[in-house]
Amino acid sequence: MANKEAQQRRPSIHDVASHAGVSAATVSKVLSGVTTVKPENAQRVLDAVELLGYRVDPLASDMRRAKRRIIGAIMPEFESEFFGQMVSELEGLAEQRGYTLVAASSRESEAREKEVLARMHDWRVAGVVLAPVRNEHGPAAAFMKANGMTGVLIDRVLADDAFDTVSADSAAASAEVARALVGMGHRHVLVVGLGQQAATVRARLDGFRSTALKLAPDIRIDVVLCESDVGPLRAMLHDYFSKGTERPTAVYSLFLKGTLVALSEFRRRGWHCPNDISLVGFDDAEWMQVTWPAIAAVVQPVRAIASNAMEVLFRRIEGEGGPPTARLEPCKVLMRESVGSPGNVPHSGGGDRQ
Amino acid sequence: MANKEAQQRRPSIHDVASHAGVSAATVSKVLSGVTTVKPENAQRVLDAVELLGYRVDPLASDMRRAKRRIIGAIMPEFESEFFGQMVSELEGLAEQRGYTLVAASSRESEAREKEVLARMHDWRVAGVVLAPVRNEHGPAAAFMKANGMTGVLIDRVLADDAFDTVSADSAAASAEVARALVGMGHRHVLVVGLGQQAATVRARLDGFRSTALKLAPDIRIDVVLCESDVGPLRAMLHDYFSKGTERPTAVYSLFLKGTLVALSEFRRRGWHCPNDISLVGFDDAEWMQVTWPAIAAVVQPVRAIASNAMEVLFRRIEGEGGPPTARLEPCKVLMRESVGSPGNVPHSGGGDRQ
DNA sequence: CAATAGCGAAAAATCGATTTATCGGTTAGT
């Protein structure tokens, strides 16, 4: 069987060469489409390739090039739908161009982010798609700059003076959320965010605030921003609602985990959306449309971000110059049942049929 | 600055060698911990390494070994929490041993699974962690066998005669679910599953059925199994509930997307858990504990599966023989509020405080 | 008819490391 030989050693380009009665150089030329090969020899090479089941070793093939056919992708985490989709998209796009995607998780740590990036550099990747833990000014971007790596920054970034960036248009989406909430009559909104992700969170907050204030100058906007982790946020939110202060009619969470925390806080207090309070979150998830009520969300354009990031990255890899670009992709805002008009009771205690 | 040189070319082992005044072979020996080097020279090498910021090129380093320091991981998808966590865990474990993890998604397609595996084989990975789309008897496992690859199968598998397997103990978990539901008085349960994932789905179904029938021989167990995709399942479930037949008091979904489909079907009909119907799903997700009601779920032991898979994989890589092992890791069953006793109304219309 | 251009393919260099073979030089053993 082919079994036994296969176990031993895969055929190399020299095996193919000797089977075809030509040199290894000729085999390489045939396989890379160089035309200065006699058709007869080319055919014999192809036959030998077929016979032996030969496939080029990407590792050996990359040895001799300065830029290897590897793209590195560094995400803050793999557990969420958003980054999972992102990796999936990036993988497909890299593959289309004959590149291998090596994905790594920075686990929401800037220290680890830099380590992982250094490892990518060791591999001499052709380019890196970096979704920074915090923003474009972290140590990882500095490392890339210092080492002359080519890369593109995505997601938690706005613009950079050294690298192209691609991200969701947080400000525009937040403005749309503001229009919707104000339009429904909300005049007291709590915004929940995580300060660590400075770049985008600020854009989301400012986008919401400026539009809301323009439409309703009398609106009250409370902000609960947590600098560190999600854990403290839970406590801060609990405190916020425990204070005797007036309860807001709506909560706008600037990131997915904030939406979860808000929901669990509502649940603890027995509040239901949208009767007791409305809820909109940045970031959509599959489950949000099947729960009762369905949770309103800002849907990030994952595919657009991924394909534009790859597009611009490959242009840089191919040596295109020019100043770095900063792309913003439009989001979609899905106003689901978790949002209603304050005072109104469109649904009863949560038990009516839709 | 180091900037300019960095842009040009990274130092190679020869650069280090000439800086230290020794040969490349000596540098290699120092770095790999061979002791037959004069301490003085070793120090000079280390100094040169430090000075130049030298790091071994993993690609070049791997060239000369038969087994490269790369582990391939093939998952059916990246979008779900389960596989996201799995990749994250595997990455960490590979890293600990100085290996690079290259993850790829088979996108729930057996054809693609085989292609991706072939690509892993091209890279001559030391080993593969394969989470098959369907079960251990797919074309991918056959490919691995035929090509003498070393690997371990996880998740949607039970046991194999060629490869080690590690998966959740589906049968035991299902039995526990059965005990719980029967204990609460349920005598009519609908089980929802996807037949594509034959191996585990059958174990889950059988585990539930046998235990339920043993405890309550009069129990009625309906089964809605869909062979192909999730889409049809939605329609099948809709049909099932639309038939005049008696409504079951509980639904047990054998996989995550089934839980989502069931939830959305309940929502469409205005049914609420657990008053109108109880729901338990295989596979836990972060959101399940923050929705109202919280969804009961079987939690798969991701970390245990990942670490055992890597453990057994590395043993095989290091040449350990012996017959393939089949590990089953115990799950945890979290009975949350979506499950109640039939007839009872433990929570009012969904609006009471907990 | 000799010099040159052109073509196709082989030989050799290269990428950056690891590993094996080799080689002075010292020390120990007989």
Place this chain on the structure above:
DNA sequence: ACTAACCGATAAATCGATTTTTCGCTATTG
């Protein structure tokens, strides 16, 4: 005193491809 063992280190082979250089041969040209 002569050989054997040994030590530390270098030269060279190797991994599997790609790319450059060289080379033999034919065809064109002055």
